[in-house]
Amino acid sequence: MMRAILVIVMLSVATPMLALAGGPNPPPDLVQLEREVSLKMAHARDEGFIEDSKRKTLADAQTLDTEGEKALEAGQFERAEDDFLKTKVLLHNLGI
Numbered sequence: 001m002m003r004a005i006l007v008i009v010m011l012s013v014a015t016p017m018l019a020l021a022g023g024p025n026p027p028p029d030l031v032q033l034e035r036e037v038s039l040k041m042a043h044a045r046d047e048g049f050i051e052d053s054k055r056k057t058l059a060d061a062q063t064l065d066t067e068g069e070k071a072l073e074a075g076q077f078e079r080a081e082d083d084f085l086k087t088k089v090l091l092h093n094l095g096i
Contacts, residue, residue, distance in 0.1 A: 026077050037084045040091045041065050054094055061090040
């Protein structure tokens with residue numbers, strides 16, 4: 001329950017920050033993809049993977065998610081979408 005509240009608070013803070021970044025607004029489907037990936041990343045971090053291969057995959061997913069966030073803030077929507085989709089695949093491979 002506490003995790004869900006934390007995620008909601010994080011999303012409510014992150015969404016206005018996107019608007020303050022300036023430039024054109026991201027497409028609604030990209031915003032939805034970013035939210036979905038953010039929630040899945042939070043869940044994956046909570047899993048606490050022990051196996052080295054899974055920790056490496058999670059680290060790779062975190063890197064891509066961070067790059068996607070940077071691209072989104074910079075208005076590079078195609079690159080952001082590509083990074084978020086790759087992150088989503090890695091998380092799927094982890095069972096998330």
